[in-house]
Amino acid sequence: MPRWRSLRLVAADAATVRFSLRAGHLARAAPPDQILFGLFLPGAELMLATSLHGIEECGERQMLAEHLDRLLSDDLLLLDRGYPSPWLVALLNDRAISFCTRVEKAGDGGFACVRAFLRSGLDEQVVTLNAPSKRDAPTTSLPTRQQVRLVRHVAPNGKVRVLMTNLFDTRRFPASAFGDLYHKRWPIEEAFKRLKHRLNLEHVSGLSQQSVVQDVAAKIMCDNLQTLAGLTAHDQADLRAVERINHAYAHTALKPVMPALLLGMKVAKHLRGVLKLLAKHTYLHRENQSKPRKSRPKSHKFMTQKPC
Numbered sequence: 001m002p003r004w005r006s007l008r009l010v011a012a013d014a015a016t017v018r019f020s021l022r023a024g025h026l027a028r029a030a031p032p033d034q035i036l037f038g039l040f041l042p043g044a045e046l047m048l049a050t051s052l053h054g055i056e057e058c059g060e061r062q063m064l065a066e067h068l069d070r071l072l073s074d075d076l077l078l079l080d081r082g083y084p085s086p087w088l089v090a091l092l093n094d095r096a097i098s099f100c101t102r103v104e105k106a107g108d109g110g111f112a113c114v115r116a117f118l119r120s121g122l123d124e125q126v127v128t129l130n131a132p133s134k135r136d137a138p139t140t141s142l143p144t145r146q147q148v149r150l151v152r153h154v155a156p157n158g159k160v161r162v163l164m165t166n167l168f169d170t171r172r173f174p175a176s177a178f179g180d181l182y183h184k185r186w187p188i189e190e191a192f193k194r195l196k197h198r199l200n201l202e203h204v205s206g207l208s209q210q211s212v213v214q215d216v217a218a219k220i221m222c223d224n225l226q227t228l229a230g231l232t233a234h235d236q237a238d239l240r241a242v243e244r245i246n247h248a249y250a251h252t253a254l255k256p257v258m259p260a261l262l263l264g265m266k267v268a269k270h271l272r273g274v275l276k277l278l279a280k281h282t283y284l285h286r287e288n289q290s291k292p293r294k295s296r297p298k299s300h301k302f303m304t305q306k307p308c
Helices: 060-067 086-094 112-120 177-181 189-195 211-237 248-253 258-262 268-280
Strands: 006-020 033-041 046-054 074-079 098-102 123-127 146-156 160-165 241-243 282-284
Touching: 006 189, 033 060, 033 189, 046 060, 060 086, 060 248, 074 160, 074 282, 098 177, 098 282, 112 123, 112 146, 112 160, 146 177, 177 248, 177 268, 189 211, 211 241, 211 248, 211 258, 248 268
Parallel strands: 006 074, 074 098
Antiparallel strands: 006 033, 033 046, 098 160, 123 146, 146 160, 241 282
16 A cells, blocks of 8 residues: 555545436435545545435535544545634544645635734744634534644645644654645545546436445445556556556456456456556656646536436
8 A cells, every 4th residue: 555654645525426316206215416425545546435425414524523433543634625623623633643634715714823824924833723612513522722733835836725734743744745745635536536427426227325325336346446457457567657557448448347357257367358458558647747627617417418
């Protein structure tokens, strides 16, 4: 498992999904709009855990809190701007979970100490967060105030980011390393896009919530198997580190043999052939390349464009 300074990276995020469900009278019919939460391993590009939630069920912070038991003592949690809050920081510190999250212009107006840090011009600073409010954490007995480390990172386009972490060891974790660390969270965004568009995550085979959960789990398992096949093909062909397996081709190549693999049939000969094919379809990975997306609303396909 690839590691960052002896820590396993785990990214957390959620995505809105709109399933292709038609009108019906099923007693336990699934709602068409739901939220898919996931814990993702960016180094290996494997989904560690997922769960489906209703739009109004709970917030992403609560979804994350329900999955903290999945994390190990040597994990480093990577979070985006929607997660920071005093009670979540207190919970992560209470469970001794390392984290790194982006906090400038965070939800709920952000932190006053972060705004002061931006005005100070410092590269890093240890600050103390205010105690969680009773509205945010009415039933918890967490410590009232939390110390965190703020790190300033300037992106290649000049945009200033502020990262918050509980990694205080400046020798082992220098401030200059956090820019690349936060960038390693991006594969979870690509994973959600891959699941939605290449594996047709939103195209389900039934009307009930149970069928939706089963379809989602099956497609995530298939995506993990494709990743494992790509890693195996890369290793067996002794490819260079900059040569990456084409995930789109891996999906096409593995699709014919996937049923036989899951049924435990003897397909070793065919699988070896597939791995050799995967090793021939690669692309060059170039570091520090930026392709900003145009700012526009996220679109969902119309129901008529989603096959059954």
